[in-house]
């Protein structure tokens with residue numbers, strides 16, 4: 001399996017994100033998940049085997065499973081003709097949308113940046129939480145804690161008031177309701193497959209032709225979500241099948257989290273790949289199509 005960290009296709013180029021490359025195909029977008037890995041918003045040199053396939057196929061899986069909650073941008077998993085075969089399994093043709101300028105984060109458990117903020121202020125995204133919570137504590141009810149969608153650099157957490165100022169109260173309520181509904185559905189499903197969906201991030205967009213809001217970008221992947229092994233969680237251990245493993249490794253280095261990224265040891269690359277593949281197989285019950 002070829003590891004792909006860059007693409008150069010004979011199609012009009014739309015955007016290079018940290019992980020996905022987009023090209024236009026008529027009025028649609030061909031979104032390609034590369035094997036690039038980003039952590040702390042820095043993209044690493046090394047690609048992660050199968051990562052692009054996992055992100056693409058897991059998103060497709062969840063888009064299909066959640067379409068009763070909200071429509072999404074996925075049109076086709078077939079690659080348009082006359083393009084290189086490495087695109088198969090890592091690409092989707094999507095509807096072009098105007099992204100809502102919010103990262104719609106939902107947390108059902110306290111961890112990561114949310115836990116850091118809680119330790120400092122007792123709050124996450126302007127929402128006060130009970131005292132005495134620990135890393136990994138399940139919240140009484142999932143909370144919607146959107147952040148800014150920065151073009152460059154880090155996304156900043158917002159209070160509900162700040163988020164409403166950015167998108168308006170009607171859109172805010174719609175984003176919140178859909179995000180919470182998607183999270184709860186996915187949480188319960190994942191739990192039945194042996195995984196705890198601790199938190200996740202959604203992106204929504206408007207179709208140019210209509211006022212309708214749809215789910216865009218990726219959905220419920222190990223890049224956009226934290227998944228823990230349920231068995232370990234029940235024993236009080238947070239074992240992540242996602243990027244947390246890389247973040248934990250990076251925390252052991254004396255790296256200031258600014259580019260250039262440090263080299264990732266082969267073992268970290270391999271173990272990250274294994275974790276992404278495990279998440280895919282546990283959630284879908286299928287082998288990855290490569």
Ligand SMILES: Nc1ncnc2c1ncn2[C@@H]1O[C@H](COP(=O)(O)OP(=O)(O)O)[C@@H](O)[C@H]1O
Nearest residue numbers: 017018019020073094095096097098099216217
């Ligand atoms: N249907 C869509 N229409 C327009 N833009 C989209 C659509 N789906 C996703 N995007 C955008 O494409 C980019 C996906 O690439 P990604 O590597 O995730 O970028 P980022 O570095 O911003 O996370 C994101 O900026 C996302 O907002």
Ligand SMILES: [Mg+2]
Nearest residue numbers: 017018019217
């Ligand atoms: Mg992204």
